[in-house]
Amino acid sequence: xxxxxxPASVSGSPGQSITISCTGTNSDxxxxxxxSWYQQxxxxxxxxxxxxxSNRPSGVSNRFSGSKSGNTASLxxxxxxxxxxxxxxxxxxxxxxxxxxxxxxxxxxx
Amino acid sequence: EVQLVESGGGLVQPGGSLRLxxxxxxxxxxxxxxxxxxxxxxxxxxxxxxxxxxxxxxxYVDSVRGRFTISRDNTKNSLxxxxxxxxxxxxxxxxxxxxxxSGSYFDYWGQGILVTVSS
Numbered sequence: 001x002x003x004x005x006x007p008a009s010v011s012g013s014p015g016q017s018i019t020i021s022c023t024g025t026n027s028d029x030x031x032x033x034x035x036s037w038y039q040q041x042x043x044x045x046x047x048x049x050x051x052x053x054s055n056r057p058s059g060v061s062n063r064f065s066g067s068k069s070g071n072t073a074s075l076x077x078x079x080x081x082x083x084x085x086x087x088x089x090x091x092x093x094x095x096x097x098x099x100x101x102x103x104x105x106x107x108x109x110x
Numbered sequence: 111e112v113q114l115v116e117s118g119g120g121l122v123q124p125g126g127s128l129r130l131x132x133x134x135x136x137x138x139x140x141x142x143x144x145x146x147x148x149x150x151x152x153x154x155x156x157x158x159x160x161x162x163x164x165x166x167x168x169x170y171v172d173s174v175r176g177r178f179t180i181s182r183d184n185t186k187n188s189l190x191x192x193x194x195x196x197x198x199x200x201x202x203x204x205x206x207x208x209x210x211x212s213g214s215y216f217d218y219w220g221q222g223i224l225v226t227v228s229s
Binding site: 038044046047091092096104 | 145147154155156157160169170171172205210211212213214215216217218219220221222
């Protein structure tokens with residue numbers, strides 16, 4: 001049950017696009033299309049942004065998109081806005097029917 | 111509106127026990143897998159446990175297996191976590207979360223409840 005690997009931090013200017021990677025193994029990210037992404041603002045509960053690799057829940061901006069290639073999933077945020085500044089976590093279902101999260105990525109909007 | 115409200119947290123000494131509760135409303139509780147996810151102060155999210163709709167299947171992260179027990183009461187729309195043999199490293203905010211659709215993601219979260227294990 002090792003954590004998925006995410007960059008500790010990323011940054012971008014308003015209007016730009018950024019991508020956050022999430023690397024796992026064949027036993028989790030690479031083995032299933034069950035990667036999800038969460039946004040967390042300080043002191044708040046996490047919010048689901050992407051599920052099953054690339055699906056957006058109702059109400060989530062289409063500026064957020066997800067993809068996967070092999071053992072690495074990615075979250076892309078286009079048209080960066082100040083309100084996007086937050087921590088982002090990926091997670092994946094695993095072959096042992098458990099769930100594993102990434103270590104989290106702090107997004108700074110410059 | 112889906113609501114998940116945790117209670118039962120607090121300060122406990124190492125080796126002690128605590129029982130967390132999560133009151134669910136705004137959806138048919140008995141139709142969903144449920145989960146506990148924790149976050150140590152200043153750290154990332156860590157999945158702790160899942161439970162099936164009827165309680166017949168339960169899964170745990172290795173670090174709590176044998177010490178924590180997840181359970182539910184569908185008649186009371188409530189989720190529980192019995193935490194025994196608590197360790198300092200169990201200190202965290204514990205979130206109750208609903209598991210959506212395919213069973214692989216958390217679509218609604220509670221605000222969380224702080225558990226502090228310290229002497």
